[in-house]
Amino acid sequence: MTVAAPPDPGPFSLAVVAHAVHRRGGMERAAAEVVSRVARRVGVTVLASECDVPGAPIRFEQLRVPARPAVVRTWAFARAARAAEVRVGATITNAIGAAARDADVITAQFCHAAFVARFGGLRGGRGLRALYQRASGARFVAEERHAYGSARLQRVIAVSHGTARELREFYGVAEDRITVVPNGVDRAVFKPAEDGRHKRALRQQLGLPADEFLALFVGGDWERKGVRDAMAAIAGVRDARLVVLGRGDTARFSAHAARVGARDQVLFVPPTPTPELYYAACDGFVFPSRYEAFSLVTLEAAAAGLPIIAHAINGTDELVTPEENGWLVPFGPEALREKVLRLRDDHVLCQRMSAAATASAARYDWDRIADEQFAVFTQAAAAIRPRASATRTG
Numbered sequence: 001m002t003v004a005a006p007p008d009p010g011p012f013s014l015a016v017v018a019h020a021v022h023r024r025g026g027m028e029r030a031a032a033e034v035v036s037r038v039a040r041r042v043g044v045t046v047l048a049s050e051c052d053v054p055g056a057p058i059r060f061e062q063l064r065v066p067a068r069p070a071v072v073r074t075w076a077f078a079r080a081a082r083a084a085e086v087r088v089g090a091t092i093t094n095a096i097g098a099a100a101r102d103a104d105v106i107t108a109q110f111c112h113a114a115f116v117a118r119f120g121g122l123r124g125g126r127g128l129r130a131l132y133q134r135a136s137g138a139r140f141v142a143e144e145r146h147a148y149g150s151a152r153l154q155r156v157i158a159v160s161h162g163t164a165r166e167l168r169e170f171y172g173v174a175e176d177r178i179t180v181v182p183n184g185v186d187r188a189v190f191k192p193a194e195d196g197r198h199k200r201a202l203r204q205q206l207g208l209p210a211d212e213f214l215a216l217f218v219g220g221d222w223e224r225k226g227v228r229d230a231m232a233a234i235a236g237v238r239d240a241r242l243v244v245l246g247r248g249d250t251a252r253f254s255a256h257a258a259r260v261g262a263r264d265q266v267l268f269v270p271p272t273p274t275p276e277l278y279y280a281a282c283d284g285f286v287f288p289s290r291y292e293a294f295s296l297v298t299l300e301a302a303a304a305g306l307p308i309i310a311h312a313i314n315g316t317d318e319l320v321t322p323e324e325n326g327w328l329v330p331f332g333p334e335a336l337r338e339k340v341l342r343l344r345d346d347h348v349l350c351q352r353m354s355a356a357a358t359a360s361a362a363r364y365d366w367d368r369i370a371d372e373q374f375a376v377f378t379q380a381a382a383a384i385r386p387r388a389s390a391t392r393t394g
Contacts, residue, residue, distance in 0.1 A: 012381035013043040015090035017081045017100040019074075022052040024271070026219075026296050027109040030159075030183050031096050032056075037370035038377070047084045049077065061088065071139045074098070078143070092154075092380050098143040102150035104380045107157040107373070109183075109293050112140040113170035119224070119290055148173050154380040157181050157373055160294040162314030179376050182315065184369035185299040185361055192305030192358055193280040202281040208267070213240040213344040216282035216306065218275060218297040219289070222248040226288030226311075228256055232333035233286065233340060235262035240344055242286065245269045245278050279304035283350060284343045285326075288336055289313060302326075303361035307353035309339045319364075325357040 021031045036056040038044055044058045051060040061084045065076040078101045085093055085100070095103035097110055116138070148156070148171040156178045158164035164180050167173040193199035203210050215234060219225050227244060231253070234242040242265060244253070250268050257266040269278065279285075285301035287310045292298075294315025301308055302319060308326030310316045320326040329335035343350045 011042065011378070012091035013045070014038065014377060015045045015047055015085055015088050015093045016096070017047045017085070017093060017103060018096040019048060019077060019099055020050040021046050021048050022050060027096055029296060030109065031107075033184060033186070033366045034370045034373050037367065038374050041374060042377075043090075045088045045090055047081050047088070059088075069136075071136050074140070074143060092377060092384055094377065095147065098140070098147040100147065101143075102147060102152045104152060104384060105155045105157065105377060106147060106153065107159070108163050108167055109159055111163055111166040111170060111293065112144050114166040115291050116141055117170070145171055153177070154383050155179060155376050157376055158293075159183050160315040160318060162317065163293045166314075179372075181369060181372040181376065182318070182364060183294045183296050183299060184364045184366040185296070185303045186366055187303045187361060190276050190279055190300040190303040190361075192354060199281055202277055206277060206281055208243065208281055209241060211239070213237075213284070213340070214243055214282040215240065215284050215286045215309075215340055216243045216245065216278060216301070217286055218245045218278070218300070219287075219295070220247045222246070222253060224290055226290060227253060228260075229288045229331070229333045229336060230286045231257045231262045231266055232260045233288075233336035234265050235260045235333075237265070237337065237340060237344070240340060241265045241267055243267045243269060243278060243282060245272070245275060247271050275300070276304065279306060282306060284309060284340065286310075286336060286340065287316070288331070290331075292316065294318075299361060299364050302357040303364075305354040305358045307343055307350065307357055309336055309343075319360060321356075321360070325353055325360045 016035055018031045020028045021035060023029045023032050032053045035044055035046060035058060036053050039056050039058045045061060046058055047061050047063055049063050049065060063077060063080040063084060065080055066072055081100050092104040094105040096107050156173055158167060158178050158180050159182055161180055164178045168175060193202060200210055208214060217227060217230050230242055234240055244266060257263055279300060285306040285308045287298055292313050292315055298308055298316050298319055308320050310328060311331060312328040317328060320328055322328055327339045329339060
């Protein structure tokens, strides 16, 4: 299947191996943003189960594998990707994480070994579900260890300095192989409301309260990302609500909201193709995730002018300057609630932090991020060519 005619391959060609490439989710959207820009400069083939990047001049080779269980899917996907990679014959291959068993360049959007070591790899659940998660976590760690230990690997793109440290600590990746290139944000899409009147109009359009303080959470995987703490933080706070935008177990988390006294203060919104409207309509961003590589939603929140209340995790600790564009708080709802109250009660502080948040997002423009990743691909291609030439002549 061909999305569009690829350009002149130029100095090298690139195969990108990813489970999915589209502008939904996190790492899927990051891949889509980079691929769409790199494909303007060199020939790009995407090897994936799903690819939806309208207008991008890429070739798409669809890989059909079982959707479940995840451990079978990742194994089958890596095998199918390897066969497709041989057919495509690109100069270099870039894998998103351990999507391929080996690659010339890996973009690290997660480190399962760090996640398992610190939090047990659990995403909620008990009994057999918890046992399955532990087993699958161990499998994912083994897949990553194999990918990062491959003799073929030339370069690793880590999306934060914290992720780079984890790759060195848990997988022994040499420091001189790692380049830190953060995730990015489309600042033409994610931007603040023009003024108070525009924000009120957005709230009316979205069915949100007109005059209350609105804290926003965006994402899935609600257990890992701390939605329970966000609910407890908002419970009982006068004239404040929490908007939860994303996919999750709404019934179970609604019951939890009722238990902590936030039954009428939590608004669940399903995934939408226009999340930027919710960012622009809200007042602050509450994101108590326990683990990230570099969350795209924090970058989107900053670009939209939302002060960020989060923990000091990978990426967020680079984006947030405490007391300027947000806060990095300890785990637990009490610290989150304190900062929500400060924003609710101090309009001048909220405005100042909003402007600082927008300014802090400027460094993360996707065009710049794609340029930095392209430089890594170029380095890898330059290293591979002499090796390939020597093999042919030998």
